[in-house]
Amino acid sequence: MLTILFDGIAYGMLLFVLACGLSVTMGLMNFINLSHGVFSMAGGYITAFLINRLGVPFLLCLPLAFLFSAALGMVLERTLYRRLYARSHLDQVLFTIGIVFMAVAAVDYVIGSQQQTVKLPEILKGRIDIFGGSIGLYRVFIIALCGCLAVTIQMLLVKTRFGSQLRAAVDDPRVARGMGINVNTVFAITFAVGSGLAGLGGALGTDILGMDPTFPIKFMIYFLIVVTVGGTSGITGAFFASLILGIADVGGKYYVPQIGAFIIYALMLVVLIIRPQGLFSRSKGK
Amino acid sequence: MSNHTFSKRVWLAAPVLAGLGLLAPQLAQPASAQETVKIGMILPMTGPSSSTGRQQEAAAKLFIQQNGAKVAGKTIELIIKDDTGAPDVTKRLAQELIVNDKVSVLLGFGLTPLALSVAPLATQAKVPQIVTAAATAMITEQSPFIVRTSFTLPQASVPMAEWSLKNNIKKVVTLVTDYGPGLDAEKWFSETMTKGGGTVVENLRVPLRNPDFAPFLQRVKDASPDAVFVFVPSGFGAAFMKQFVERGFDKAGIKLIATGDVTDDDLLQEIGDAALGVVNTHHYSASHNSPENKVFVEAFRKANNNMRPNFMAVGAYDGMQLIYKALEKTKGNTDGEGLIAAMKGMSWTSVRGPVSIDPDTRDIVQNIYVRKVEKVGTELYNQEFSTIEAVKDPFKAAKK
């Protein structure tokens, strides 16, 4: 059924934008960051605020959400996260969970616990019929936008000087420093971009996934699934993992609603048992 | 190595000291004066159901503020605790409130399992347990000390089915959240529907933690019913409504009917125009036209940063009302059995309309209103247009 397929793809694309930043920090930088959802939440809330209070058009909110979350990510990375790179995974888990707790309670305190909503522009409402299926325009928009983003990010990572600097910095920070790469800056920028993307995902997802203070906790598990199933090779894995999970989740719930919630977990377990390193991993992983 | 061991040894003793430090202030509580009646209120203040906690806390405090902390010569003291939505915590807090704080009444309970966890304690300690939120029908059967001032889902769903049958809606799909109240709503709506000659084509259950309604809605659409009957817990309504409209159900001629949880007053403004025209049945709307309600809504908004009270707030407000009335009747005697006896059959004019406590089931008897979401000025409200008076919980009525 085409509609379901499209819904699944849209959902998967959304997951990808939300999680791809994490797959870089966690997969490449080997930093376990459970607080990734906080940046999505920041993006979602700033969008809701801009639209509902200041009347900023939705499409303009998207880049603003990206910038806001990126700035937030940059500041936190410089002041806090940076100190955690060299620490044990357990410390990282403890620290980032602490950040999540604080963010959840703080948002609850400042804004309240109700669901946030955004008003979509008229052109993104409604549906179109393609190939006998009926698809929401907003979902088409998400697919198109996220598809472009995925290609852009991949290009940035593979083709640009920054991409190669990042890979060098990840492979061996000491050698990279020796080659004159400013590893700190590279990591900071990467973290900021990842956070920004999460914020953008939050802004896009508010309408479909809902946005409330518990968002970072609710979606933490989904992010982790995307990253582990995708593997640590970079964003290609995360991309395909998101798509597969999105389609499997939506399709599963449509065709066999009785076992709907199992499918995504079962899929993850099967992948991890067959390929412990995820679908796409560098062939000679550490 | 020896250094290591030493530090561990100190580390062993540290928490004991720290623990004593933390506990000390709690022990220093003054012995409660005879004239004080303590009411323990347990609510989910954090986690996914925290909006329930917030509304109920605000309402209970407002009640005390409006009516004074003195009743029948006793001073009322309200102790609020957060159970985080975890039943074992609820139970422990209830136990501590009973044993340590010596509360006379327990109040609150945001979700069915939370209310159920305390039921045996209420029985054992003979402390009235007033359920102000949880809405699965069978809760009040779990202890003779449970009284409810919220509502039951059968109470809200059966009138919806009856209204549908009268308004030529014959073919329905139900879509409910997959937990106690949802299943209650599904069962009672479907039964009433089938009995009245309608058909329920499909019963869909959405997992409690479901990020995307899309696949379920698509299934509804494929079944092309006259209407889809929906129950989702308060808080999930907004996301659902958005997707409902986005999927073009209105154009496909599928109506949305629901219990009032979906068009929760607290969220209606956020849901926006998508909700316009949705017909639903419930026991309270912030726009309920009565002098009592006008005063209540205004005071509530003033005290809470313009937050609109919803049906949760009313449950707690009436819970406090019930306690006050019962204390007056017992002349300040806080014996549990006496209080329960006083509460049975109690009736008063609530902000939601006339209500009473069914002496047989200890469940609330109240009007159920059929409402339609409409715009009043700039704000959206559930406008009541039909009243079914004095509805008892059909679940218990059916057992007789």
Place this chain on the structure above:
Amino acid sequence: MSIALATHDLVKNFGGLRATDHVSLTIHTGARHALIGPNGAGKTTLINLLTGVLTPSQGNITLEGENITRLSQHARVQRGLVRTFQINQLFADMSPLQSLCLAVSERNQQGRDWWRVAGSDKAHVDEAEEILTRFGLRDVMMQQTRFLPYGKQRLLEIALAIACKPRVLLLDEPAAGVPEEERHEIIDILAALPKDVTVVLIEHDMDLVFSFADRISVMVNGALLTEGGVDEIARDPQVRAVYLGESGHE
């Protein structure tokens, strides 16, 4: 003379890369056999295949006549095939005494004993202590391994293998990284190994190889180039070419 360890047509592929290329090697009981070759020749891969860290793509391995190709790592150790590592693989948080006691207990099939306190079997502790004394580690036996000087750690690396009572001992560059003045300790230890223990030595240090080995195999690009007695190899022009090539950029 009986055969201690033999490989037959052993192949290991990593993706498209062939790290071990049809290696057939025979090592006699009691031999002092050296395996030499330039960096990247596949020596360590071969050791990993022999000890079960890696599974061969093709071919088989026999230990004293028994086919051990599919046996797990620990099963091979229990049969007397023991190795040391080129880069120290020690239990950093344990003391040398604990490490040695554990190795001895495991050899005596008591590693699953979950009731008695570790070290309650006095014979095992005494044996561990004896080995530590022999390796000059008695003084530091209660320190945490991670804080030992490198030379001591290198000795512990070998001591751990000895505690397993090997019948065939594979030494992967035992003297790697050890400063010149401490090398003699290791050389003495090697020289004192019992004669009935078969030793396979992988080494870059040609002085050590020529003073220790009685037979030498040369590996290049994953395959065996040649094999022979010490003098034979020393004169072999092919080997000289390989090594001169190598020493050129060292």
Place this chain on the structure above:
Amino acid sequence: MAPSAHQMMLDQARWRWSESLFWLSSLAVLFVFPSKALLFSQIAIMGLFALSLDLILGYGGIVSLGHAAFFGVGAYAAGLMAKHGMGDPLLGLGVAAFVAAVIGWLTSFLLLRGSDLTRLMVTLGIALMLFELANRMAPITGGADGLQGMMVGPVLGLFSFDLFGKTAYLYALTVLFLLFLLARKIVHSTFGLSLRAVKGNALRAGAIGISVSGRLVAIYTLSAAFAGIAGALSAQTTQLVSLDVLDFHRSADVMLVLVIGGVGWLYGGIIGAIMFTLMQDWLAGITPQYWEFWIGLVLVCLVLVGHDRIKTGVQSMVARLGGKGGAA
């Protein structure tokens, strides 16, 4: 005379005076603060749960974000027993331990390969699936409403559970203490030493003849049994079981508890449970709505300052107060 190597090995497992002090004071608190018995029994159960996690994380090196699976299975096992007329608490504990151990044993094989992250997710996935399963099997488990109608008998047929939680605490503390002794025995045994070796360097452990996967399967199964008993204790002392016992937040909490107290020493979990639960109770008493913020802040500070530095701080403080006396 320098002690012999044999003596030195045995010394490492010696019972220390501070340990007796610890356990005696844990008993004494009941009499000093009898009104807090319920909180204490919750701490004891959390401590046992964290201890079970420590067995695999601290001693086996397996990171798990799904340990609630076993806690939940144990709780449901004990709860179902009590519901169907077999309310003897000790029998319930036994069955819970057995069922949890079987599930632990079966799932342990999925954890033998892969990185920390993979294990984290596999354990998480298993717990989430069990959660869904319990939710689906509502006719048996009561689904989201929780299990109704448990009838737990008195402990040993003598001590019934009271409203004040005294029996509950003494029962939970006794079980915790006995299992702690067992765990202590195990980690100080040769088997325990071999676990440390496996965790420290699996490659070398294999090279001295240790069956790495065998040891991991064994400790994982044992840890599951411990967690199952913790779950059963929780079910019996609170006389309720709901889906919450399998919830993700329970796995996360126990991980936090353990890391706060210290991974890799048996008191870590227990001390973490004491600190975490008291702190949570205290903060939630002050600010029922926003206590999570302060817990978060404590976690963040704990990591930034470093737990080691806190330990050293306490140590130097005590050393200054008491001179060199206590240091051995």
